[in-house]
Amino acid sequence: xxxxxxIAIVGKPNVGxxxxxxxxxxxxxxxxxxxxxxxxxxxxxxxxxxxxxxVFTDTPGFHRPHNKLGEKMNEAVGDTVGGVxxxxxxxxxxxxxxxxxxxxxxMFEKNRLPVILAINKxxxxxxxxxxxxxxxxxxxxxxxxAVVPVSASEGDHVDELLDELKALAFESPHFFPDDTLTDQPxxxxxxxxxxxxxxxxxxxxxxxxxxxxxxxxxxxxxxxxLDIEATIYCERESHKGMVIGKKGAMLKKVSTYARxxxxxxxxxxxxxxxxxxxxxxxxxxxxxxxxxxLD
Numbered sequence: 311x312x313x314x315x316x317i318a319i320v321g322k323p324n325v326g327x328x329x330x331x332x333x334x335x336x337x338x339x340x341x342x343x344x345x346x347x348x349x350x351x352x353x354x355x356x357x358x359x360x361x362x363x364x365v366f367t368d369t370p371g372f373h374r375p376h377n378k379l380g381e382k383m384n385e386a387v388g389d390t391v392g393g394v395x396x397x398x399x400x401x402x403x404x405x406x407x408x409x410x411x412x413x414x415x416x417m418f419e420k421n422r423l424p425v426i427l428a429i430n431k432x433x434x435x436x437x438x439x440x441x442x443x444x445x446x447x448x449x450x451x452x453x454x455x456a457v458v459p460v461s462a463s464e465g466d467h468v469d470e471l472l473d474e475l476k477a478l479a480f481e482s483p484h485f486f487p488d489d490t491l492t493d494q495p496x497x498x499x500x501x502x503x504x505x506x507x508x509x510x511x512x513x514x515x516x517x518x519x520x521x522x523x524x525x526x527x528x529x530x531x532x533x534x535x536l537d538i539e540a541t542i543y544c545e546r547e548s549h550k551g552m553v554i555g556k557k558g559a560m561l562k563k564v565s566t567y568a569r570x571x572x573x574x575x576x577x578x579x580x581x582x583x584x585x586x587x588x589x590x591x592x593x594x595x596x597x598x599x600x601x602x603x604l605d
Contacts, residue, residue: 319397319398328368329463330462340368356491366398394423395424395478396478506571511567547588550586565582
């Protein structure tokens with residue numbers, strides 16, 4: 311008997327949703343950085359163990375939007391919550407829930423969803439009494455199916471969390487072949503890997519005004535080399551200069567780090583070529599948001 315559950319991973323920005331999904335899958339498919347709103351679209355990850363298949367959707371952080379892209383990201387969260395079997399709600403180990411997190415609780419109630427609460431980053435808390443009080447407080451806010459303290463970065467209690475998620479699966483055929491890892495096309499994964507390096511290497515507002523499009527991705531017929539050509543789009547001419555860097559130093563660094571990750575992921579030697587172009591205020595232009603696949 312095979313079983314399946316579609317599970318949305320939701321929470322505020324930078325709470326560790328992508329890190330936790332990568333940890334549960336045992337493979338990195340969603341990019342991770344210390345900056346909020348790293349994830350822009352719904353990314354699906356598939357975990358099949360024995361008869362049970364869990365289909366995770368890593369959603370953008372639910373936040374107060376400041377542009378049309380932010381509105382699209384919030385819409386993606388709402389649409390996802392309305393179309394899954396259960397939710398995995400990630401929160402911080404300290405502090406009150408913010409307005410957006412409270413709105414998520416109202417979404418759960420409206421959709422009558424089973425919700426497992428994961429308190430992430432417990433490696434930051436050494437006092438077990440503090441953690442216990444956190445569990446009691448959060449449990450009073452919603453009738454959670456289970457509450458599991460975890461550390462996505464260290465892997466603590468992730469197996470226990472997976473056991474709780476598997477218990478939500480119901481009798482059903484598997485929707486994906488058992489060796490499937492993600493529904494994302496290879497070009498999208500490659501573009502996200504490049505964008506991750508920009509997020510990690512550059513400061514302040516510039517990375518959030520960056521989009522990456524892979525224009526070409528082809529394996530050579532005569533050699534085991536994957537040629538990838540990508541265009542990095544930014545919102546201002548001044549930002550273009552910063553992305554390229556003095557004598558091309560920043561672009562070279564981004565390309566080098568991205569190539570290393572691409573080779574690890576695709577298990578083949580990669581020839582990566584990157585260009586930088588300007589698309590002014592693209593985060594508020596519907597057509598460009600669509601062209602970049604972010605709607």
